[in-house]
Every structure is written in C-alpha cells, then in structure tokens.
Amino acid sequence: MEMSQYLEVFIEESKEHLQSCNDHLLELEKNPNNMDIINEIFRSAHTLKGMSATMGFDDLAKLTHQMENVLDGIRHQTISVTPDLLDIVLLAVEDLEEMVQSIASGGDGKRNVQEIVEKLKLIEKGQSPNEFEAHNEVAAAIAEASSDIFYDEFERTVIQQSQEQGYRTFEITVSLRSDCLLKAARVYMIFEVLEKIGEVIKSTPSVEELEEEKFDQSFTVTVVSTEEAEDIQKKIAKVSEVENVKVITVILPQSGSTYGQRVEKEDTESAELVDSKVDQSKIESAGNNKEKSQPKQQSGKAVNKTIRVNIERLDILLNLFEELVIDRGRLEQISSELNNQELQETVDRMSRTTGDLQNIILNMRMVPIETVFNRFPRMVRQLSRDLQKKINLDIIGAETELDRTVIDEIGDPLVHLIRNSLDHGIEAPDVRKSLGKPEEGTVILKAYHSGNHVFIEIEDDGAGINRDKVLKKALGNGIINEQIAETLSDQQVYELIFASGFSTADQISSVSGRGVGLDVVKNTIETLGGNVSVESVEGKGSRFLIQLPLTLSIISVMLVEIQKEKYAIPLSSIIETAIIRKDEILHAHNQKVIDFRGKIVPLLFLKDLFNVPVYKEENEYISLVIVRKGEKMAGLVVDSFIGQQEIVLKSFGNYLTNIFAIPGATILGDGQVALIVDCNALIK
Known part of the structure; x- marks a missing residue:
C-alpha cells in the first residue's frame, strides 16, 4: 500500500513526541519520584513505538520499544532514576531524533541502535549498562542456537511474549516448483493462508522482495499461531505449485516473570504492529491504539481543531x-x-x-520561539556536566511568536551565546562558593514582544566581562590601537567581543576559545534586520540583548526621493525626520555632523554613497531621516519625503550579490522599483 500520504503526519507527530520526551526527562531529573512525569514520557514512547512499527521503520520501533520497557520499570518502581540512567535514555532519544530527521530528509530512517538497545536492556534487568559488550555476545549466541534466522531484539520480544501467552512460533520454509511462472501470485495465496492461521512477524526475503519475485524457489516465513505444525503444513501444501513445506518450531528463552506480567495487556498490539505486510486495517488499528493511549477529552470542553499545512x-x-x-x-x-x-x-x-x-x-x-528554545535544556545539562559546573537554565516567554523565516536562522546564534555564558560567564562551583554566590549558576533565556520587534535576552549571574582583559586581547589582536583604547567607554569595550577572531579564552576547548562565534552571531542577526548588544557588571554577570523584526517579508517603510530615484527606509530603523538649513551642518574629524537634541550625529549623503546621477542641485534646505542602530545614530540626507507605505521586500536572489547597504527592492504602485536601504549596514 502507498504510505507516503501518512508520512508527513508521522514525521510531525514523531517530532512532537520526541520533544515531549526530552522536556519531561529533564523534569524527571529534578523530580525523580513524580509519577505524572514518568507516565507522560511512557505515553509518548508508547505512541511513537506503535506509529513507527506501523509505518515499517523497524529500527525506530525497536529502540522505542526497549526505551518503553525501561520507563515501565521506573513506573513500577523496579528501576531507580539516576543521572547515568537518564544519560542513556537521552542518548536513545537523540538516536530517535536522528532517525526521524533521516526519514524527513527522504532517507530510510535506519541506524545501528544495537549498542544503545543492549544498554537499555541491561538497565531493565537492573545491571550496569557497561556490561553490554559481554551481554551482546551472549544474546547473539542464544539467537543463533535457537534459529537459523536472525531475529532482532524487537522480534525476539514478540516471540517471547507470544510463548508466554500460549502461542507457538513456527518457521515455515516453502519451496515452489521450478516451473512456476507466477511466483508472486503463489506467494500472495500462501500469505492469505498464513494470515488465517496466525500472525506473520518476519519474512526472509522481505515481503517487498517476494512481491517483486526477487527470490529463487523458496522463502521462509515466521508465524505466531495456536495451530499444530502438521495442520499448518497441510494447509500450505494445498496451494498450487507448492513443491515442499517445512515447518520448524522456534523456542526462545522466556523473559523474566515480572516483565511478562507488565506487558501482558499489550501482547496483541505488539503482534499486530510487526506485521511485515502493512495494510489499511493495520493503520486503522494503530490509530485506535493511539486514541486509547491519549487521555479522553472531558465532555463539554472545547476542543481546538487544527490542520497541518506545509x-x-x-x-x-x-x-x-x-x-x-x-x-x-x-x-x-x-x-x-x-x-x-x-x-x-x-x-x-x-x-x-x-x-x-x-x-x-x-x-x-508565526511560530512560537519554543521550537528553538526546546533544544537548550538538554544542551545546558550536557555542557554543565562537561564543564563540571552546576547550572540552571530558566526559560521565560517561550510562547513568543516569530516569523518562520526568522526562527530558522536564529537557532545557531543563540547556541553560541548560551555556550559563551556557560563557558566564560558561570564560574566553577568552588569559585562561586568562595565569592559568596550559590554553587549553582543561573542562565535566564527570555523572549518578549515590544512594538514590531521581538527581543531575546540571555542573562547569567556569572563573572561578567573583565574590561582590562578584553582591552588587552583587542590590542594584542590589532582590533584597536592604544589611542582609541584610551577613549572607549565600558560599553564600547564590551562591544569589542563581537569583533572577528576575538576570544578571551586562555585555552582552546571543545566549547570555545577559537575566536569564532560572537562575530558570526552579530553578522547573522544584522542580516535578519536585527541587532545585538551586551551589558555587563564585573563579578555580577552579563546580559546579551537581541532585537529582531517580527517578519521579513512585508515591512513598513518611509519612501524618499534622491534626485530621480526612489528609496525605501524601514520605519523600524527611523527615529524621526527633519528639515534643516545648510548652515546648521558642522564639521568634526573630516565628517559632516549636526547637533541633534544635544547629540552629535554624523550625516550620510545617500546621493554620494549610492552614486546617484545628479539632475538638480540642492537648495538651502536639507531633508534628513534620523536612523538608529543600537546606541549609534546617523542622519541620512535625502532630497524629499514621499510618505509611509507598506511594501513587499523582494531579494535580488543570485543575480546581484554583496551590494552595499541594499538588501533588496520593492515594486511600487506605479510600477517603479524602489531600492530598500539597510540602515544597519550604513552605520558602522
């Protein structure tokens, strides 16, 4: 059957369940005895197992099944929650995420999960996961002694559970006559007989290969049934052009009694889900199982109706x-x-x-920024262990929404900033204790709306930025000279950490120290039409502030005219407009400036910057657009103001690249093209 129509739903729901597992596992570490959290993780794993098996992704189903067993042991208090156990389960979730990502990218979702499965199995038995090497050899020997066909962990579990319920497992080898012309048709007839007498759990070669006649004359099918071997042999032998039928009983060692009692209610479902021949009834069955695993809606309570759109x-x-x-x-x-x-x-x-x-x-x-924030708790947990620090991550405002195009780009810059806070900001526990601080450092990740922008803050209560150390490094790297260094304020010194190649780390580590990161952060955010700044108090901590536009496609602008050309300046960058006399222009350090409300603001003549052809000379009055980038301001000199308008930003694509301060253009109502001015690029 064609499964592609279900694939998109499977991928989206799998991602949701895995994210739920991630979030709740981190909560479980803080509250190891909270049964509600454990049940939530178990439900997500159980649903994911059923969906994966139904869709035919065996590696996914196998790993999720074993993870589910461990979680079930925690539920029944036969397994204790420890950091080492959570490490293994989180690694399993990471493998599951990789497999789902592979499927989403058009792959087959296959991955070698034998090692992690064996570790989970040892945890389930109360043993150390370090023993998996020896255990793996024993398991392989048992499987080889029991049968000529290799059964993976998932299939062996199904066989064992079936035995416990009084079913028998048979390996049925069918040989067709050498003159058989329609082998696929005979295979179909044999499978019809098999499905009436029991449940098919494995086929060698696979069902797909059998249907395409990619086999010689014989094939082997493993079936779970209550019938006798002799009766099965007779029923298959009645099919035309079957030359020989060989039936062997498969017996695998019984699993532990406690385990058998716990999964007794799921045996039927497990047997159905591993059927190699996926058909409509299986999909409906899986859907019903999923419904059973979900808490029922209370009557009278409103239910949100949603639809997924690509x-x-x-x-x-x-x-x-x-x-x-x-x-x-x-x-x-x-x-x-x-x-x-x-x-x-x-x-x-x-x-x-x-x-x-x-x-x-x-x-x-618009997408909640939690889709980006969700990855950070696990990252912080792992990094804090690697750095041997105690760090708590607080997330505020994860429901804040951003345009999907911005969401896709903001993840990596945030990773850099958080890693920076963990490595450079938060001190080691003994250092914090000696300073009178709590041993556990805190990183706050916060998002909120303000006007047409979204602000993201990353704040830590660590060591802050050492002004002298930053200046020394900047001088040593040739970023500034000594004359400039003497004139810089504290804020300007802190901004130096965004310079290319700058790093205050004394040693290069796997976390930081190569001078790559904060300059990339700044460039990426400015490309998105935002800006990033930093505040710090030495000994108290640091705070990075990111400002981003809500959307990048339709923006409000001020249309201006320069000679006979029209330009669009985004309203988000504009403070105000002004008209001044020529004689109000001052000169300072070979730069034309004006005194704007007590501040010296440099003037930028767009006519000269963009080489606009001159058709008429300026008069005694000059039109200005005062723009801002962070704390810096500039006055853009134009010929006249046309007015405010909402425009569509059209990028130049691959035709025109690296055009200074012109990220794109728009088509105006009269058909003319107006270039859009990037104020962030103009203000350096």
Missing part, C-alpha cells in the same frame, strides 16, 4: 499576497489621480480587507 504552501500564499499588495498600491494611486468618490470608497474598503488578510497570513507563518 510551510511551502504558506510561502506560495504569501508570494501571491505580496503581488496583491503591489496591485493595491497601484489601485490607491490610480484612485487618487482620478478623484472618483465611488472608486475611492471601493479601494479604501479593499485596503482594509487586504490589511486584515495580511495579518491573518503573517500570523499563520
């Missing part, structure tokens, strides 16, 4: 809407030129409707 479809929808925005601008211009009352009313109504539509489309693309 992000590519939303991109197409947004592109179509962007064209609509361009046409809307054109209609507004035509309406104002014709001065027709009815047309004007219609256009105004359409503008309001498209404005509402725009909000809906952009909101559809």
Whole structure:
C-alpha cells in the first residue's frame, strides 16, 4: 500500500513526541519520584513505538520499544532514576531524533541502535549498562542456537511474549516448483493462508522482495499461531505449485516473570504492529491504539481543531499576497489621480480587507520561539556536566511568536551565546562558593514582544566581562590601537567581543576559545534586520540583548526621493525626520555632523554613497531621516519625503550579490522599483 500520504503526519507527530520526551526527562531529573512525569514520557514512547512499527521503520520501533520497557520499570518502581540512567535514555532519544530527521530528509530512517538497545536492556534487568559488550555476545549466541534466522531484539520480544501467552512460533520454509511462472501470485495465496492461521512477524526475503519475485524457489516465513505444525503444513501444501513445506518450531528463552506480567495487556498490539505486510486495517488499528493511549477529552470542553499545512504552501500564499499588495498600491494611486468618490470608497474598503488578510497570513507563518528554545535544556545539562559546573537554565516567554523565516536562522546564534555564558560567564562551583554566590549558576533565556520587534535576552549571574582583559586581547589582536583604547567607554569595550577572531579564552576547548562565534552571531542577526548588544557588571554577570523584526517579508517603510530615484527606509530603523538649513551642518574629524537634541550625529549623503546621477542641485534646505542602530545614530540626507507605505521586500536572489547597504527592492504602485536601504549596514 502507498504510505507516503501518512508520512508527513508521522514525521510531525514523531517530532512532537520526541520533544515531549526530552522536556519531561529533564523534569524527571529534578523530580525523580513524580509519577505524572514518568507516565507522560511512557505515553509518548508508547505512541511513537506503535506509529513507527506501523509505518515499517523497524529500527525506530525497536529502540522505542526497549526505551518503553525501561520507563515501565521506573513506573513500577523496579528501576531507580539516576543521572547515568537518564544519560542513556537521552542518548536513545537523540538516536530517535536522528532517525526521524533521516526519514524527513527522504532517507530510510535506519541506524545501528544495537549498542544503545543492549544498554537499555541491561538497565531493565537492573545491571550496569557497561556490561553490554559481554551481554551482546551472549544474546547473539542464544539467537543463533535457537534459529537459523536472525531475529532482532524487537522480534525476539514478540516471540517471547507470544510463548508466554500460549502461542507457538513456527518457521515455515516453502519451496515452489521450478516451473512456476507466477511466483508472486503463489506467494500472495500462501500469505492469505498464513494470515488465517496466525500472525506473520518476519519474512526472509522481505515481503517487498517476494512481491517483486526477487527470490529463487523458496522463502521462509515466521508465524505466531495456536495451530499444530502438521495442520499448518497441510494447509500450505494445498496451494498450487507448492513443491515442499517445512515447518520448524522456534523456542526462545522466556523473559523474566515480572516483565511478562507488565506487558501482558499489550501482547496483541505488539503482534499486530510487526506485521511485515502493512495494510489499511493495520493503520486503522494503530490509530485506535493511539486514541486509547491519549487521555479522553472531558465532555463539554472545547476542543481546538487544527490542520497541518506545509510551510511551502504558506510561502506560495504569501508570494501571491505580496503581488496583491503591489496591485493595491497601484489601485490607491490610480484612485487618487482620478478623484472618483465611488472608486475611492471601493479601494479604501479593499485596503482594509487586504490589511486584515495580511495579518491573518503573517500570523499563520508565526511560530512560537519554543521550537528553538526546546533544544537548550538538554544542551545546558550536557555542557554543565562537561564543564563540571552546576547550572540552571530558566526559560521565560517561550510562547513568543516569530516569523518562520526568522526562527530558522536564529537557532545557531543563540547556541553560541548560551555556550559563551556557560563557558566564560558561570564560574566553577568552588569559585562561586568562595565569592559568596550559590554553587549553582543561573542562565535566564527570555523572549518578549515590544512594538514590531521581538527581543531575546540571555542573562547569567556569572563573572561578567573583565574590561582590562578584553582591552588587552583587542590590542594584542590589532582590533584597536592604544589611542582609541584610551577613549572607549565600558560599553564600547564590551562591544569589542563581537569583533572577528576575538576570544578571551586562555585555552582552546571543545566549547570555545577559537575566536569564532560572537562575530558570526552579530553578522547573522544584522542580516535578519536585527541587532545585538551586551551589558555587563564585573563579578555580577552579563546580559546579551537581541532585537529582531517580527517578519521579513512585508515591512513598513518611509519612501524618499534622491534626485530621480526612489528609496525605501524601514520605519523600524527611523527615529524621526527633519528639515534643516545648510548652515546648521558642522564639521568634526573630516565628517559632516549636526547637533541633534544635544547629540552629535554624523550625516550620510545617500546621493554620494549610492552614486546617484545628479539632475538638480540642492537648495538651502536639507531633508534628513534620523536612523538608529543600537546606541549609534546617523542622519541620512535625502532630497524629499514621499510618505509611509507598506511594501513587499523582494531579494535580488543570485543575480546581484554583496551590494552595499541594499538588501533588496520593492515594486511600487506605479510600477517603479524602489531600492530598500539597510540602515544597519550604513552605520558602522
């Protein structure tokens, strides 16, 4: 049967269940006796096992099944929660994530999980996971002695459970006549007989190969049944063109009695799920099992109805809407030129409707930032162990939403900043104790909305930034000279850590010290139209502040004119506009500046920066757009203001690259192209 229609749902739900496992495992470490947490992890693992087996991803199902056994032992208090146990289970979840990612990328989801499965099995038996090498050899010997066909851990468990319930397992080797022309048809007829007498759990060669006739004359099928071997042999022998039928009883060692009692209620489900021939009834069965594992909704309680939509479809929808925005601008211009009352009313109504539509489309693309934040608790746990530090990560505002395009890019910069806080910021426990601080350091990851921006803060209560050490490193690396160093404020010194190749680490480690990281963070965030700054108090801690736009596709701008060309300056960068006289321009350090509300603001003549052809000379008044990047300001000199407008940002793609301070363009209502100005690139 064609399974592709279920694949997308399987991938999305698997990711959700794995994230749930991750989150709850970290909670379990803090509250090892909380049964609610253990039950949540068990439910996620159980559902994932059923889905994986139904879809035919055996390695996924095998590993999840063994993880489920360990969790069941914790539920029944036969296994204790320890850091070492959680290390193994988290490694298992990591393997599961890799397999799901492989499936999502078009792979087969296969991965060698034998080692981690054996470790989990030893934990289940109350042994040390370090014994898995010796145990693996014993298990292989048992399997080899029991049968000529190799059964993986999952299949052996099913056989053992079936034996405990009074079923028998048979290896049935069927040989077809040498003159058989339609081997696939005979295989189909044999499987019809087998499915009536029991449950098929393995086929050698696989069912797919048998259906494609990729075998000689014989094949072997393993079946669980209550019937006698002789009766099975007779029923298969009645199929036309079957030359010989050989039936062997398979007996594997019984599993422990406690284990058998615990999974007794799941035996039927397990047998169904490993059926190699996936058909519609199996999918429905798995769906029913999933429903049973979910807590029932209380009657009368509202249920949110959702539908999954591929992000590519939303991109197409947004592109179509962007064209609509361009046409809307054109209609507004035509309406104002014709001065027709009815047309004007219609256009105004359409503008309001498209404005509402725009909000809906952009909101559809908004994703909670928790999709990025979710990866950090496990990372912090592992790094704190590697660095031998005690660190607590507090996450605030994970429900804050950002456009999907921004979400995809922000993950790596945040990883760098958090690693930086863990390595450089938080001190070792003995050092913190000697300073009168708690042994456990705290890193706070916080996100919140403000205006048309999202702010992300990474704050730690560590050592802070050592001003003298930063200056010494910056001078040694040639980033600044001694004359400049003497004039820098504390804040300007702290900003030096974002310089390329800068690092304060005395030794290179696996965590940091190579001078790669914070400069990449700054460049990535500025490419997204945001900015990053740092505040610090030595001995108290540091705080990194990231400012990001809510969306990157449709933005509000101030349209300006320079000679005969039009430019768009994002409103998010603008403080205000002003008109000044020429004689108000001052000169300082070979730079034209103005006194703007008591601050010296440098002037940037866009006409000269962008080499705009001159058709008319300036008059005695100059139009200015005052823009800001962090604490820095500049005055952009233009010829005139056109007004505010919402525009669609169109990138140049691969046609034009590395154009200074021009990230893209937009099409205006009259069909003209206006270039968009990147204020962050202009202010250095």
